[in-house]
């Protein structure tokens with residue numbers, strides 16, 4: 001469904017250039033539900049905005065289905081956003097109108113895109129558990145309920161890809177669980193491909209695959225050990241611990257065979273600009289040049 005190769009995004013302001021994505025590689029299979037994690041400023045939202053057609057990539061390859069996002073014209077981009085992709089933000093005020101009812105909020109984008117379908121709008125609100133509240137004005141709904149309206153709106157154009165940027169960022173744990181259940185159902189029953197950007201490790205541990213972004217590049221991937229186990233309770237830690245309970249961690253190799261070694265390992269081994277690499281037929285060992293020369297000295301002193 002999604003294929004990014006060596007994706008680069010440079011933001012140019014008056015006097016500075018920020019390279020937000022530095023050759024990022026990622027692919028997402030059709031029907032997958034996955035999460036992207038990473039520190040603040042690592043490029044997660046930039047990636048999501050590019051995939052959502054809200055921002056243009058600077059270089060590389062970005063394909064979503066049959067669309068080539070680097071080469072699309074402005075007209076094609078409008079059509080792409082209308083037909084293929086749905087978007088959910090943490091701050092749902094951006095796409096909701098407070099003085100309209102929940103139902104009217106869902107119907108409005110349908111009208112704008114010429115696909116008005118009241119029965120479907122009602123069905124979507126039922127899907128997100130708001131059957132009884134669809135006549136209420138947005139301002140009469142709680143933050144979590146408003147977020148569920150936002151999910152219904154994002155599905156109004158029947159997208160095959162749903163992008164969610166911190167969708168549970170401003171709701172309590174119970175609502176967050178409910179939103180994840182809705183995503184899981186959409187994914188399983190409608191086959192919607194879902195990509196979630198999150199800081200929340202407990203939430204990330206509920207999806208089958210998590211890709212970590214560091215400094216504008218993909219660094220590590222976590223794959224669920226047993227994808228059939230949905231309801232693992234990963235706890236609520238804020239570091240990577242909950243991930244390790246249910247996921248196996250892999251280092252990502254790009255097309256040129258490059259891999260990113262976690263900073264903590266490099267620091268522990270005092271590796272900075274270069275390392276020695278050795279293959280023993282089974283494993284590849286990476287050592288700091290210092291430890292290698294210390295070993296050689298030891299061998300030589302033992303010899304003689």
Ligand SMILES: Nc1ncnc2c1ncn2[C@@H]1O[C@H](COP(=O)(O)OP(=O)(O)OP(=O)(O)O)[C@@H](O)[C@H]1O
Pocket residue numbers: 011012013018019020038039040041042043044045046047
């Ligand atoms: N419109 C912009 N103009 C200039 N720089 C930008 C713009 N948008 C993002 N950046 C920069 O690009 C880098 C990546 O930002 P991005 O918002 O993608 O990170 P993030 O991982 O989503 O962070 P957070 O978790 O804090 O939302 C940051 O250094 C940011 O300052």
